[in-house]
Amino acid sequence: MRAQDIPGALLELQQQHQFRQRHILETPQSSQVVIAGKSYVAFASNDYLGLANHPALIEATQQALSRWGVGGGASHLVAGHFAVHEQAEQALARYCGCEAALLFSSGYAANQAVITSLVGRGDAVFADKLNHASLNDACLLSRASFRRFRHNDLQHLEELLASTPARTRLIAVDAVYSMDGDEAPLKELLQLADKYDAWLYIDDAHGFGILGDGRGSAAENRLQGERLIYMATLGKAAGVAGAFVAASQQLVQWLVNSARSYIFTTAQPPALAAAVLASLQLIAGEPWRRTRLQQYVRSVRERLADVNFQLMPSRTPIQPIIIGRNEQAMLLAARLKERGYWVPAIRPPTVPEGTARLRITLTAAHTQDQLEGLLDCVVAATQS
Structure with a gap:
């Protein structure tokens, strides 16, 4: 313009x-x-659980500021990965029942990291019509064939999956749709992913901390498998900021080595990781x-x-x-x-x-x- x-x-x-x-x-x-x-x-x-201004998160952040300072100073791969970052990632992985987790500065950055690291030219990504803009942008940036299926329409998705010649396929959905409040049929989506040799990437920004016992949509639906990749933001129910991806150890290692929005950005302030640890205790304990x-x-x-x-x-x-x-x-x-x-x-x-x-x-x-x-x-x- x-x-x-x-x-x-x-x-x-x-x-x-x-x-x-x-x-x-x-x-x-x-x-x-x-x-x-x-x-x-x-x-x-x-701020679904009312934690954004909780005294426990404030105290944890203040103590961490005194110990770790304010800025991350560098990317995680250069000199910005603090011990408290590592502790938060391990705690998030345990809480979600996954092998490993990786912190990001935002859900937007996490979505770009996962999708652009796993699919590219000649591949195909399938996205629900009502997906969040950050998922759509990540699909476009990946340069893979971007196919959108009608909202929660499993038959339409299967038709698209069956007709693609792409070798690598990825299904991307919101677990809870932010403007409608309804949910994706995750069990059936994982079945389709298994059937058509595709990744299933779940953006659980609005389910983590809320659904089931607080561990989110994937845990509530008892989803498991090497094709499953779980992402949740930390600025909503958790009351902090940023996001994390939880998956297999190998997938997380791949993201560390290939995800541009992780590699080429300064790490989050370490004090926020301390706040995440405090938040997890409240989510689980209250x-x-x-x-x-x-x-x-x-x-x-x-x-x-x-x-x-x-x-x-x-x-x-x-x-x-x-x-x-x-x-x-x-x-x-x-x-x-x-x-x-x-x-x-x-x-x-x-x-x-x-x-x-x-x-x-x-x-x-x-x-x-x-x-x-x-x-x-x-x-x-x-x-x-």
């Missing part, structure tokens, strides 16, 4: 109700936040957080069953209400904001045209009163 075209393009976004801008938080991440001097009950954060979330999900689905708009089928903390038109979604979000509730309106291109929505995100940090207040306002706003 030319410089002179940008003003017109921004104006067009505004006219289509797709213009985005950042909102500055003046408080730590919590169920109650202050934005522009006003307090809101926030149902917008992916199941009441997941129990509370399950109760809140039931409350949402019971109270909003009869609203005028579609409530997406989801058993996760992601509870979207499909509104349809961009301007209508923005109007409903504004009504909630006026009443002190921060619920984001999600619009294209993040979601398909005509499916703008309110995305209610639940956390264990919310109280029952906060949730009931929100649901009262949502029912009133959607019925008026």
Whole structure:
């Protein structure tokens, strides 16, 4: 795009109700936040277990800062792999039941690392139509044949797998879809991967810490096998930052030696690895957080069953209400904001045209009163 075209393009976004801008938080991440001097009950954060501002994570980080300093200083392969990084990777591998794990600065970097390291020209990658943008970008960057199958449509995927001449094949899916809250049929996907000699790569950004006993979607479905590669982010339920990939020892060694987004970037601050260790203890040791979330999900689905708009089928903390038109979604979000509730309106291109929505995100940090207040306002706003 030319410089002179940008003003017109921004104006067009505004006219289509797709213009985005950042909102500055003046408080730590919590169920109650202050934005522009006003307090809101926030149902917008992916801090599902309420750990982002937990005292144990703060203390672990502070102690690690005193011991290890702030910056990583170098890439992991040069001089930036600290003992606490190694401890966190070993703990993550044990927790997920895998041979090894590898830390990344973000889920975006992890997705690029895995996909571009395993497939390239002459290979084929198969991705669900509703995959996260980071998965799609990684598929495109790999230069492999990029085939997208209809959402959760196993028959369509099998048709694509059966028709490809590619020697190396990879299936990439979100375990939990971030804008709909529904889940991929992981057991059946692994069966197809076995049948067609393909890798199965699972992005469990929104399932880790939440599903099953907290170990995420793969563990809940008891998935195992050398074809399985598991990725989860650490900035959502874990309350920290970054991501990790868990798989066989050999696969992790291959990533260390071939993944450009791992090799050519400075290591994360070592203090964050200490926070990850503290977070794992809370995820494993405080199941009441997941129990509370399950109760809140039931409350949402019971109270909003009869609203005028579609409530997406989801058993996760992601509870979207499909509104349809961009301007209508923005109007409903504004009504909630006026009443002190921060619920984001999600619009294209993040979601398909005509499916703008309110995305209610639940956390264990919310109280029952906060949730009931929100649901009262949502029912009133959607019925008026």
